[in-house]
Amino acid sequence: MKLKVTGQNRGFSILVLVAACLLLLSACSSGGNGSNGAATSSQQSVANDATSGGSANEGAQSSEPVDIIWWHAMGGEMGRAVDDLVEQFNSSQEGVRVEAVFQGSYDELLNKMKASFGSNAVPAMVQMNEVSSRYMIDSGEIEPVQTFIDQEGYDLDKLEPNITGYYTFDGQLYAMPFNTSNPLLYYNKDMFAAAGLDPESPPQTFEEVYEAAKTLTKDSQTGIAIAISPWFTEQLFANQGALLVNNGNGREAPATESLLASEAGMKIMTWWKQMIDEKVALNLGRKTADTKKAFVAGQVGMIIDSTAGLKGIVDSVGNQFEVGTGFLPRPADGAPGGVVVGGGSLYILKDATAEQQQAAWEFMKFLAEPEQQAYWHIQTGYFPVTPLAYELDSVQQNMAEFPQFQTAVDQLHATTLNPATQGAVMGVFADARESVANAIEQVLTGAMEPEEALQKAAEEIQAQLERYNMTNG
Structure with a gap:
């Protein structure tokens, strides 16, 4: 049926059309959703466009x-x-x-x-x-x-x-x-060669790092500097195949106990403190930026730092000396482990x-x-x-320009995935790291013996875990 438009009903028809348009606009505006609502078909089609590379979808599109x-x-x-x-x-x-x-x-x-x-x-x-x-x-x-x-x-x-x-x-x-x-051992190849060490064979164990640090330390240069970073401690645990917290590193069930004062923790702190006490290692505090500066300036022969800092370190060193990289060290008698991402x-x-x-x-x-x-x-x-x-x-x-990156890739791929190398998880990690950093400082400055400091920090972390677990059911 067709509507015949005459001079008398033309105005009425226009009104009908305007009203229809207003109703359509109202329906469109009411189709929006709140912060948790479902997407409208028009909005969803836009997201679908990205999935399909912008291809056309059936239905209306925004x-x-x-x-x-x-x-x-x-x-x-x-x-x-x-x-x-x-x-x-x-x-x-x-x-x-x-x-x-x-x-x-x-x-x-x-x-x-x-x-x-x-x-x-x-x-x-x-x-x-x-x-x-x-x-x-x-x-x-x-x-x-x-x-x-x-x-x-x-x-x-x-x-x-x-x-x-x-x-x-x-x-x-x-x-x-x-x-x-993940973390690497960075070393000065020129300094190694001058000290009679093989610049192509970085130390792989705690014991080898200690011996290399003794050999490198002379005059105004020191063997190694390690920043007081809890992240390094966590990595040194994983590299021994050791758990940082119980319940499968907090992955089988919420962690309830810190294992910081375990044999793995004692090996780390005893090794580190020995190097500080014998003055073959420098304690430059918590900032990795300070250990990097000392390394770039040729004041220390070795540091531990993240792979994310590799390009910056190599660029900063320039032509002063050749930068070498090695795997993160572990105790000679430590269980096989790896690094945590x-x-x-x-x-x-x-x-x-x-x-x-x-x-x-x-x-x-x-x-x-x-x-x-x-x-x-x-x-x-x-x-x-x-x-x-x-x-x-x-x-x-x-990789050809920065061959040091290959060490990082090899270390990642050499890691076998298990609860230790998957990494610890706990809802109080920031607070736990503060407790660990305080413990390391107390050991390196001689304020506490390793066992006492680690046990104190472990008790603090356990109390933090108890509060968190109660709050989160």
């Missing part, structure tokens, strides 16, 4: 991309690399727009994230350091990435198992690895909308691709989280 905020803790050169990756992603597709926001240190970021829970200020995605894993899970505020892995059958085999292993609990991957490191990973927050969560997942997958991981590795010194990145020309060229 012309606006899904905006997500990413809070991170990468400053300086690393922050600029983050911004470059975000720009690459935003330029590669039209369905998602990411805004990266630097929030300071990991501790500052964690506090800001806690304050954002349940508010409109919550980001869709956050970067968090590895030792916050237990808290992130217990908070109930994250959506495990396993949810998205299962939904689309994402192939986890393309990622490094020794890296995903840290963030896997009860068969569920909770966070997507992003920036990963450090750095951080990416979490999706539950307070984000469904389409924002999906958009964050698309961005995470982009960051984990070989090309992006190759760029990130070359710019920052962090490991690629996918071994496929090592096949790219850019990474191979970087």
Whole structure:
């Protein structure tokens, strides 16, 4: 049936059309959702565009991309690399727009994230350091990435198992690895050669490090300097195959006891204190920046530092001497172990909308691709989280320019994944590390004997664990 428009009913028809348009607009505006609501079909299609590389989907489509905020803790050169990756992603597709926001240190970021829970200020995605894993899970505020892995059958085999292993609990991957490191022994090859040591054979055990430090110490140079870093202590535990806390390093059940004062802890502190007492090692305090400066200046022959600092150390040394790298040492009679991945990973927050969560997942997958991981590795010194990145020309060229990186890769791949090398997890890691740092200072300054200091710190950590476990059920 056709409506005949005459001069008399033309005005009425226009009114009918206007009313229909207003009703349609009202229906569209009421289709939005709150912070926890489900995505509308139009909004979901935008997120789906990113999954399919921008291909057309059935149904209505929004012309606006899904905006997500990413809070991170990468400053300086690393922050600029983050911004470059975000720009690459935003330029590669039209369905998602990411805004990266630097929030300071990991501790500052964690506090800001806690304050954002349940508010409109919550980001869709956050970067968090590895030792916050237990808290992130217990908070109930994250959506495990396993949810998205299962939904689309994402192939986890393309990622490094020794890296995903840290963030896997009860068969569920909770966070997507992003920036990963472990510690190395750095040494001055020229100083080794001048002292009659083989510059191509770095010490591998506590005993060999001690002997090398004695040989290197003379005049104004000292054998070694190790920063008072609890992270190094945790790594030296894992490298002996030793647990830091009970219940399978807190992975079989919540940790209730610190094992800091165990045989592994005693070996570490006895070795370290002996070198300090005999003046073949320097105590330069807690800042790794200070041990790096001493190494670059040729004041010490060896240091322990993160792989993430490798490029910066080599660049700072320049042509002064040749930098060598070796595996993290262990006691000669210690059980086989390995290193624990450090750095951080990416979490999706539950307070984000469904389409924002999906958009964050698309961005995470982009960051984990070989090309992006190759760029990130070359710019920052962090490991690629996918071994496929090592096949790219850019990474191979970087390895040729900085052969010291090969040591880091070999050390990672030589590590067998077990509860010790997966790493300890506890919801009070920040406080626990403070107790460990205090204990190390008391031992190295002679204020306490190793056993007394370690036992005191272990008791403090156990009290912290008890409070945390009570609060978290």
